Amino acid sequence: SETNQKPLVPPNPSKMEGYDPDTTPSSSGGSRWTPVLDPTNNNTIIGHHYSGLNYNVDEPCALQTLEIWHPATPASIAHGKPSLNETYGAGREAPWLVYIHGGAWRDPAIDSSSFTPSATKILSSLFQRSSSPIKKLAGIASINYRLSPYPNHPTSPSDPTDDSRTAQHPDHIADVLTAIAHLEKYYGMKSYVLAGHSCGATLALQACMDPARWEKDDDNKQGWGPKMFVKGGLGDGYGGVQEVAKPRTVVGFNGLYDLAGFIESPPQGYERWREAYREFVTSAFGSDEKVWRTACPASAGPSWVKEWKLTQRGEEGKKRKAVLVQSLEDSLVPVEQTEGMARYLEKENEQVNGDNKVEVAVLREEKGGDHDEVWQRGDRLGEILVSVLEGEI
Numbered sequence: 001s002e003t004n005q006k007p008l009v010p011p012n013p014s015k016m017e018g019y020d021p022d023t024t025p026s027s028s029g030g031s032r033w034t035p036v037l038d039p040t041n042n043n044t045i046i047g048h049h050y051s052g053l054n055y056n057v058d059e060p061c062a063l064q065t066l067e068i069w070h071p072a073t074p075a076s077i078a079h080g081k082p083s084l085n086e087t088y089g090a091g092r093e094a095p096w097l098v099y100i101h102g103g104a105w106r107d108p109a110i111d112s113s114s115f116t117p118s119a120t121k122i123l124s125s126l127f128q129r130s131s132s133p134i135k136k137l138a139g140i141a142s143i144n145y146r147l148s149p150y151p152n153h154p155t156s157p158s159d160p161t162d163d164s165r166t167a168q169h170p171d172h173i174a175d176v177l178t179a180i181a182h183l184e185k186y187y188g189m190k191s192y193v194l195a196g197h198s199c200g201a202t203l204a205l206q207a208c209m210d211p212a213r214w215e216k217d218d219d220n221k222q223g224w225g226p227k228m229f230v231k232g233g234l235g236d237g238y239g240g241v242q243e244v245a246k247p248r249t250v251v252g253f254n255g256l257y258d259l260a261g262f263i264e265s266p267p268q269g270y271e272r273w274r275e276a277y278r279e280f281v282t283s284a285f286g287s288d289e290k291v292w293r294t295a296c297p298a299s300a301g302p303s304w305v306k307e308w309k310l311t312q313r314g315e316e317g318k319k320r321k322a323v324l325v326q327s328l329e330d331s332l333v334p335v336e337q338t339e340g341m342a343r344y345l346e347k348e349n350e351q352v353n354g355d356n357k358v359e360v361a362v363l364r365e366e367k368g369g370d371h372d373e374v375w376q377r378g379d380r381l382g383e384i385l386v387s388v389l390e391g392e393i
């Protein structure tokens, strides 16, 4: 397991060329910008895509990567890649969309590329609505993060020596925050919508909480804490917590929000999954059920919502929003998870007034398909996120 004994070095200036991913070290073997073609008209370039970007610059681990898509512009089409000024320029005010994949913190078959159908749909639909989508959406990022052990996976069991498959809470959220810090620092990301599927939705809400929650007792030197956040990453480079801007809007799809609650009393029809839940929750969070409760956004107790502060210029005082989407056909995650999350937020809202309330929208999808179909199809997921970006939800 990782230790925080290793001396941490400040970010290496020679490795700060992240403004141009073409010159950023890439763990997945030198991916390059590729054009994204409109599926409704295979001749039109609607974006440019880059995968396998390390966000842990100094000590890259196989899963500490992200991929990005940018809406095409006349300049990016002419050059075959995004124009740096246009895309990452200091004046860029459009939000990013950041996606966190699911897979119960452990499934090696679900990764950042699972957002491809949705990203394509989003770019395509923004192009139908606008001649200059880059003004509405600066970029899309889909994040990988280290996974927890999955020794009994049928085809890709985890190897205990693989440091991308031995993570335990809070490694997952620490990686997500490191990735967000990377986007802020190297890609000029100022504001963003944070979306997640399944355990990615858990992580999206954890990103709204105070990162100090992920510290462990000081006397537990092998334990986790803020120092772990920067293992070769960004932050202040000396072991401080990565302070990242919080998202103004969070969108959860088929999310897990109260794992202890599920395991304690699975809703009717979901009892058969109890042991599977117990298994992946133990792998991700350890065996202390208290940690399961405090790490999950619907069971963390009052009142973490006040930790969800908007600090970006122009966002102060703006209303925060949680959009919770649940397929009623999901055989793995019951709608009760989403209802419990909504109830938690509404209860928090009773304690505050006006703009301090979190706007809560719950979408119950009658024909949402099974648990993973929402990202496998991508059309509805993309449609919902476009509506969020356009301020329609």
Ligand SMILES: Nc1ccccc1C(=O)C[C@H](N)C(=O)O
Pocket: 103, 104, 106, 107, 198, 273, 276, 277, 280, 332, 333
């Ligand atoms: N059983 C679950 C219950 C809820 C949410 C996800 C799962 C999963 O099984 C995810 C993943 N396909 C896995 O193999 O761990």
